[in-house]
Amino acid sequence: KAPASSKPANARLSFEARKAQAQCAMGQRLFETIIRKQSNLAVAADVTNVADLLSIADKVGPYICVLKTHVDLFDSWSDSTMSMLRDLADKHDFLIFEDRKFADIGNTVVGQYKGGIYRIAEWSDITNAHMVPGPGIIDGLKSVGLSQGKGLLLLAEMSSAGNLAQGAYTEATKAAAEANSDFVMGYISQTPNAWPGGPGSPGLIHMTPGVQLLAGGDAMGQQYNTPEHVIGVNGADVIIVGRGIIKANDPAASAQTYQHAAWTSYQKSITAS
Amino acid sequence: KAPASSKPANARLSFEARKAQAQCAMGQRLFETIIRKQSNLAVAADVTNVADLLSIADKVGPYICVLKTHVDLFDSWSDSTMSMLRDLADKHDFLIFEDRKFADIGNTVVGQYKGGIYRIAEWSDITNAHMVPGPGIIDGLKSVGLSQGKGLLLLAEMSSAGNLAQGAYTEATKAAAEANSDFVMGYISQTPNAWPGGPGSPGLIHMTPGVQLLAGGDAMGQQYNTPEHVIGVNGADVIIVGRGIIKANDPAASAQTYQHAAWTSYQKSITAS
Numbered sequence: 001k002a003p004a005s006s007k008p009a010n011a012r013l014s015f016e017a018r019k020a021q022a023q024c025a026m027g028q029r030l031f032e033t034i035i036r037k038q039s040n041l042a043v044a045a046d047v048t049n050v051a052d053l054l055s056i057a058d059k060v061g062p063y064i065c066v067l068k069t070h071v072d073l074f075d076s077w078s079d080s081t082m083s084m085l086r087d088l089a090d091k092h093d094f095l096i097f098e099d100r101k102f103a104d105i106g107n108t109v110v111g112q113y114k115g116g117i118y119r120i121a122e123w124s125d126i127t128n129a130h131m132v133p134g135p136g137i138i139d140g141l142k143s144v145g146l147s148q149g150k151g152l153l154l155l156a157e158m159s160s161a162g163n164l165a166q167g168a169y170t171e172a173t174k175a176a177a178e179a180n181s182d183f184v185m186g187y188i189s190q191t192p193n194a195w196p197g198g199p200g201s202p203g204l205i206h207m208t209p210g211v212q213l214l215a216g217g218d219a220m221g222q223q224y225n226t227p228e229h230v231i232g233v234n235g236a237d238v239i240i241v242g243r244g245i246i247k248a249n250d251p252a253a254s255a256q257t258y259q260h261a262a263w264t265s266y267q268k269s270i271t272a273s
Numbered sequence: 274k275a276p277a278s279s280k281p282a283n284a285r286l287s288f289e290a291r292k293a294q295a296q297c298a299m300g301q302r303l304f305e306t307i308i309r310k311q312s313n314l315a316v317a318a319d320v321t322n323v324a325d326l327l328s329i330a331d332k333v334g335p336y337i338c339v340l341k342t343h344v345d346l347f348d349s350w351s352d353s354t355m356s357m358l359r360d361l362a363d364k365h366d367f368l369i370f371e372d373r374k375f376a377d378i379g380n381t382v383v384g385q386y387k388g389g390i391y392r393i394a395e396w397s398d399i400t401n402a403h404m405v406p407g408p409g410i411i412d413g414l415k416s417v418g419l420s421q422g423k424g425l426l427l428l429a430e431m432s433s434a435g436n437l438a439q440g441a442y443t444e445a446t447k448a449a450a451e452a453n454s455d456f457v458m459g460y461i462s463q464t465p466n467a468w469p470g471g472p473g474s475p476g477l478i479h480m481t482p483g484v485q486l487l488a489g490g491d492a493m494g495q496q497y498n499t500p501e502h503v504i505g506v507n508g509a510d511v512i513i514v515g516r517g518i519i520k521a522n523d524p525a526a527s528a529q530t531y532q533h534a535a536w537t538s539y540q541k542s543i544t545a546s
Contacts, residue, residue, distance in 0.1 A: 112345050165405050
């Protein structure tokens with residue numbers, strides 16, 4: 001029998017064990033969904049037409065734990081779109097993550113989260129925020145979302161070239177997440193295994209965008225890594241795939257391929273000991 | 274006659290001289306508006322109702338160079354609201370600054386700026402962005418706004434407690450602004466006079482939020498300074514006033530008071546030599 005010390009540095013606890021440590025209700029729900037569907041795949045539905053959004057959500061729904069939206073890219077938005085999207089989330093058992101990247105002072109994000117035309121807090125399960133405005137942004141979002149059982153991801157690192165979410169910035173974000181783990185369910189991150197002290201509390205989840213089966217980049221600074229690298233080496237829990245799935249000829253088949261790649265990588269990282 | 278050395282360290286060039294050095298078309302327009310109206314006051318119209326927005330814009334319009342909006346706080350938005358707001362900007366000669374705080378990768382902000390329900394690039398003259406995603410965010414916004422003569426402000430510093438826009442972050446933002454001064458017209462900043470090397474190119478403008486006649490704060494980390502301090506000591510060019518004007522019993526009278534305070538502080542800072 002191999003000694004415990006043969007466990008690699010990046011081996012992780014199972015999602016089951018981590019769910020038990022999650023302090024945020026929505027974090028627990030995400031771990032449950034991942035385990036139930038054996039999917040740690042999120043799809044970024046970056047389309048401009050709500051009919052396309054609903055069509056993609058219905059196609060990839062069976063293979064994902066999270067559908068990520070940019071509501072302000074859609075050319076229309078209505079209560080009926082909102083209910084159709086929620087119905088698809090219920091039908092296929094996925095969570096909705098509005099990738100708003102809140103980045104204003106506390107008083108302003110309160111209104112941006114609950115009000116306006118989009119009423120993001122009403123239909124999304126998860127949203128995210130940059131820590132650049134300081135901890136008041138968490139206070140503001142929490143004042144809206146905590147009582148409704150919503151969850152917040154903090155942007156600890158980004159995938160784009162020359163980004164400033166590094167070093168002391170990332171560490172301040174990690175400290176704020178740990179200090180608010182009733183509402184902060186985890187991170188948008190890139191290389192949590194390389195953080196000083198590692199990825200942090202097991203109850204917090206790491207989601208990583210900028211993933212494709214073929215590594216590369218775009219003309220505006222986005223950089224791509226493979227699922228195996230992002231999960232096995234960098235320490236992501238959930239991969240977020242956009243163009244690799246939604247631009248595929250068969251988004252459902254592509255989602256299934258990514259789901260398998262991500263889940264296999266996760267399984268390897270916990271059974272390596 | 275006093276020797277040139279009696280000029281204080283924070284003395285500045287006149288807005289006329291700085292206009293001549295602005296590389297960005299919208300930056301030149303803002304300097305012209307400030308000079309023509311003798312107003313370096315911006316009002317933050319942080320309301321949730323578009324009727325209130327239009328009413329405030331009409332009341333404070335004569336006293337301001339810029340009206341700042343958060344379009345995603347409004348409970349409705351339509352082409353007709355958009356034209357009524359543009360008409361008020363023409364009537365009162367002010368520029369419209371949508372305080373979107375873009376904070377995503379280049380490819381995403383392209384759609385968020387020009388598309389969606391809000392079509393921000395269509396009706397706003399100025400918008401702003403955080404540099405946390407890296408220079409791709411400027412490339413993305415510039416690909417939409419430059420040909421239309423729009424201008425971008427970069428968030429170099431923030432007014433909220435514990436914010437992370439400091440030190441190396443601020444310096445990277447300054448470098449990106451200087452490198453893109455065809456489209457970047459200036460900064461959202463707090464203490465440009467204290468920056469290493471000072472406020473930077475005279476063609477770039479500094480706008481500072483978090484200003485009230487009485488210094489103080491709110492319950493979510495916002496901190497207030499007076500116009501005299503912000504302009505005379507910290508080095509702001511334009512003050513952005515929200516609650517101090519829009520919550521006043523008489524917003525027009527309050528705007529006039531702030532306009533006078535801001536302009537007097539500016540005049541003192543150029544005539545101090």
